[in-house]
Amino acid sequence: MDLLPQLPSTPSFESHTKLLIEASEAKIARIESQIRDLECLRARERGIVARLRAAIAPVHKLPAELLAEIFRYKCSSDWYGPYGSPIYSEAKKVQALTHVCVYWRQVAINTPRLWTNTLSIELEKTPTDAYAARLKEWVDRSAPLPIGVHLVCWPGADATAVLKVLLTAFHRWSGASFELPSLSLLSRVPPEALQHLQRLQLQSRQDTNSGSLSTFSRAHNLRGLSLDIRRAARLSIPWSNLLDLNMTADTPEEALHALLQCTNIVSASFHIPAWTDLPDLSEIKLTTLGRLETLDITFDAQQGFVVPFFVCLALPALKRLVLHLDSELSWSSAEFTQFQLRSPNIDNLSISWCSIDSDDLMAILRHAPLLSELLLEGCADAFDDIVVEALCFSPQDPVPLVPHLHEILVWHGCEAFEDDTVDALIASRWWTDEQLAAFPSPPKVSRWSRIEICREDSRNDNLEPEFEAKLEEYRAQGLRVAIDVS
Numbered sequence: 001m002d003l004l005p006q007l008p009s010t011p012s013f014e015s016h017t018k019l020l021i022e023a024s025e026a027k028i029a030r031i032e033s034q035i036r037d038l039e040c041l042r043a044r045e046r047g048i049v050a051r052l053r054a055a056i057a058p059v060h061k062l063p064a065e066l067l068a069e070i071f072r073y074k075c076s077s078d079w080y081g082p083y084g085s086p087i088y089s090e091a092k093k094v095q096a097l098t099h100v101c102v103y104w105r106q107v108a109i110n111t112p113r114l115w116t117n118t119l120s121i122e123l124e125k126t127p128t129d130a131y132a133a134r135l136k137e138w139v140d141r142s143a144p145l146p147i148g149v150h151l152v153c154w155p156g157a158d159a160t161a162v163l164k165v166l167l168t169a170f171h172r173w174s175g176a177s178f179e180l181p182s183l184s185l186l187s188r189v190p191p192e193a194l195q196h197l198q199r200l201q202l203q204s205r206q207d208t209n210s211g212s213l214s215t216f217s218r219a220h221n222l223r224g225l226s227l228d229i230r231r232a233a234r235l236s237i238p239w240s241n242l243l244d245l246n247m248t249a250d251t252p253e254e255a256l257h258a259l260l261q262c263t264n265i266v267s268a269s270f271h272i273p274a275w276t277d278l279p280d281l282s283e284i285k286l287t288t289l290g291r292l293e294t295l296d297i298t299f300d301a302q303q304g305f306v307v308p309f310f311v312c313l314a315l316p317a318l319k320r321l322v323l324h325l326d327s328e329l330s331w332s333s334a335e336f337t338q339f340q341l342r343s344p345n346i347d348n349l350s351i352s353w354c355s356i357d358s359d360d361l362m363a364i365l366r367h368a369p370l371l372s373e374l375l376l377e378g379c380a381d382a383f384d385d386i387v388v389e390a391l392c393f394s395p396q397d398p399v400p401l402v403p404h405l406h407e408i409l410v411w412h413g414c415e416a417f418e419d420d421t422v423d424a425l426i427a428s429r430w431w432t433d434e435q436l437a438a439f440p441s442p443p444k445v446s447r448w449s450r451i452e453i454c455r456e457d458s459r460n461d462n463l464e465p466e467f468e469a470k471l472e473e474y475r476a477q478g479l480r481v482a483i484d485v486s
Contacts, residue, residue, distance in 0.1 A: 067104075068111040071097055075114055115142035119166070120150040126158040136165045146174035146196045153180050160185070170194065177201035183229070186215045194219040201226040202235075233258040240264060247271070252299075252309060260287045260312075269296040274304030274329055288314040288342075298324040307332040314342035321346050325354040327378070333360045340367040347371055347404065353378040358386045365390070365402050372446070373407040383410045383453075388421055392428040393445045405429075406446040410453045417455055419467035422483055426451060432477050450480040 062070075075093045094114050098105040108114055115138055139147070149166050153159040163185050171193040178186065183204050197219040205228060216222065217236035225237065226246040233254045239261035248271040249255040255272045259265070292315050299306050306329055321343075325331075331354065340346070347370045356364075361382040365371065376383055390401050391408075406429075430448050431439075463471075463483060474481050 122152040123157040132161040148175035150177040175199035179203040191218040199224040203228040267294040274301040284312045294320040296322040310339035318343045320348040322350040348373045350375040357381040375409045377411040403445045407450040454484045
């Protein structure tokens, strides 16, 4: 159906119609122009309303000090920037604050604590000048507060520009970590300037001259040190001030030499090889480290001797001892017993992948009167019926073995015990709260708090249903217990 009436088609009518179309299009253009003007006016008025609302917002009533605390809470994480790329990660939050408004920018820039997060920089390639400039800006804004620096430089990258910026604030370093192809770049730091340095980490396995570095010789506030460098013990460090030491060394003698200089050490960790030949133990001088509480040693070798490390030490304050050994390393029970007699306060002992047998373990347990937590991992010959029977407590025992032991973990291998044997071990040192309260006097031994045993059994890889039910009953009573069969 044709919606339009039949109109005359004459030259005069067509020309008149074109004039009407042009007039209507002109009117539409004027209306659209008015709409755009009105939209602009609306946007302008909305902007005025937003600024007026922002002006009376509660955040603008906050004192600068309180606003700075909010900023610091929001931005409390490390600064990252790899190989000359723009600043990213949480540092973007700090930078974003400086672009909100003039007031926020002033508060952020004038709050040094916002800029004192550890500068963690990883250079995979030589950084750009713009990157170094932004780093310099960050360092300057942290003044005058102490800062932490962490610099990793990959081979082939030039860290000179970045290190130059960091050196402008070396007198404010509180913690420093450097993983560099060569530590010689650090020789530019005046030793007397590191007054705030408390923690230091150095890693440079390729640098054979790192032991001659004297940069940190006067860092008298240094308390924590981590070293993975050649000839680490020769490094000029105020060793006697250290409380915590972590070292990867080329020889066990080097690790011992460093440790024996740390007369106030509290915690020490070593990753070292074993002695290839057993030295004359009679010539080893005994040294007492009266504050050492935690000692963690990994012997990274398949053959050799570990005894000399313990022969020379007396650690009367030692509470936690962690030993990671290869199963082929030689163990001497007699010398370790003498070490225990000089270190009688061990309450947490962990031994991994060691070739000790049950006799060696029994000797250890007999000379650990305060032992409360024991972990055996991969010590397949150590935990057997002899040890289990000795750990089973009887009220008739005049002197029970390790009376304070309440947590025992045996992982990755022990012999196949019968379910009744394990149950007897648990039951001998387990009482419910009600049973404990009913005793006329406290038991001579602590009750278990946690037991985990992974036993080897090629005949059966499942627990008996009755024993599984008994374990569930122990768990319901509050004992953390897990017995696995592999």
